[in-house]
Amino acid sequence: MRFTGTFEEDPVTTSVHPTFTSIKALRMFTRTFRRIVPVMVIVFIACVPTAPPAELVIYGVTVIDAVNGVRDNRTVVVDEGRITMVADGDLSVDALESIDGAGHYLIPGLWDFHVHLTYDERFTEAMPGLFLNHGITSIRDTGGPLELIVPIVEGLRTEGVTAPRVFFAGPLLDGGDVVYDGENNPLLGISNPDPETARANVARFADAGVDFLKIYEMISPEVFEVLVAEAEARGLPMDGHVPLSMRARDVGPRVQSLEHLRNIELDCTSDPQALLPERRQRLQNPDEVPGAQLRSSLHTLQRLSAIAEYDEGQCDEVISAMSGTIQVPTLRLNSLVLRPPFDRPDWDDLLDKLPVEIEEPWRMTTEERRGVEQGGDDTFARWSMFLVERMHRARVPIAAGTDTPISFAAPGYSLHSELEMLVRAGLSPLEALRSATVRPAEFFGLASEMGTVEEGRLADLVLLSQNPLDDIRNTRSVEAVISKGVLLSRNALDVLVRQ
Ligand SMILES: [Zn+2]
DSSP states (O other): OOOOSOOOHHHHHHOOOOOSSSSHHHHHHHHHHHHHHHHHHHHHHHHSSSSEEEEEEEEEEEEEEEEEEEEEEEEEEEEEEEEEEESOOOOOOOEEEEEEOOOOOOOOEEEEEEEEESSOOHHTHHHHHHHHHHHHHEEEEOOHHHHHHHHHHHHHSSSTTTOOEEOOOOOOOEEEEEESSSSSSOOOOEOOOHHHHHHHHHHHHHHOOOEEEEEEEEEEHOOOOOOOOHHHHHTEEEEEETTTTSSSSHHHGSSSEETTTTTTTTGBBBOOHHHHHHHHHHHOOTTTTHHHHHHHHHHHHHHHHHTTTBHHHHHHHHHTTTTTSSOOOOHHHGGGGSGGGSSSSHHHHHHHHOOOHHHHHHHHHHHHHHHSOSSOHHHHHHHHHHHHHHHTTTOOBBOOOOOBBTSSSOOTTTHHHHHHHHHHHTTHHHHHHHHHTHHHHHTOOOOOTTTSOOOTOOOOOOEEEEEETTTTGGGOOOEEEEEETEEEHHHHHTTSSSO
């Protein structure tokens, strides 16, 4: 616009700043502004020489993480959601809250790497509190329908909500037949009978913001190829079960994590190639039995006989194919008969913390199980322990997940049972801590953000009263949790669960 020497009111300005349409209002604003500006300058000058206090300092604590080992007598400072200092020796730090950590142990916040928030709605609302109560500050939801899981994740991620960090997969990507179909099992899966459907499903999940994908046992090799390619193209890590139509050594190198050691035994046997045609033929499902039934019939058909024909040479090849694939063995589940939760000394106290609708049926089952001699075949339970020991010795990465709330996995509590089982299978306590801290972070490419106690890392921490390296069961001695930089004292943690 050319300047003509006469003022022309700009209609746009007038409509955008209605406050200034009257001269009186403009004068009021100017007067107020004159008063505020000197105050702002004084405040600014006063702030320059000394930094504002940090939010939290922990003095004299023994810091333990799987990368840096044990560091005694450290001062750890937390501010604005991050660890801002891990310093040696006695310092004085200006902080709003301080904790005397002498005689205590500070570890990174724990992960449960295999969780189903939507599996049993009686649990859903209580789960975040139960996780934090037990020192679990991050969870990976490994399967649930989008319409249920997305609103839950959004709720947990809302600013200011006290909840663990959550990462989710959306539905299990199953084959033409679906195991978790909403009829024979709770609805967790979705059908992928052909590559076109698989492509469309991945596109839809990616639009919904999933953090990774999970393939399931009934998919065909053709659909597997498409799903892996689609995941790679979108930069989404891939989790899964070994599909029954494939061999574990062909699946392992193509995905980033595998659950339950599932179907690996079928490839650790004397003639694994010979077992494949029968599985593929039955997966055609001419009798149209439900997916859950078809899957368990295949397990029944081949699992125990494959373990009976275990072949070390074959298994060495399988294990070497898994060298870069995180295994989530869920020993708590696979080897439940070796250490039933009902036998644990603190199980009865735990039941008091669970939702009322759960407490009663679980207490009844507890009484029933305690009343009878535990029998049954424990071959698969022992096989799972054996395979974890072998994999660990071969440096296969292992992560701690529970499948909570499935099969008496109490949210939070069960992660400590899993750590105990991993140590029983041959991991050191520090390696067990790695499985619940560093490994999950690596899966999501977040190892520079989470999983250790170092300057600059996200402030997810657990303060223990007992040394977890003396006995891994000491991870249960949670005195306080720092979740997303916020301190939760023991009292605050107890308020998060049923009293
Ligand atoms: Zn699961």
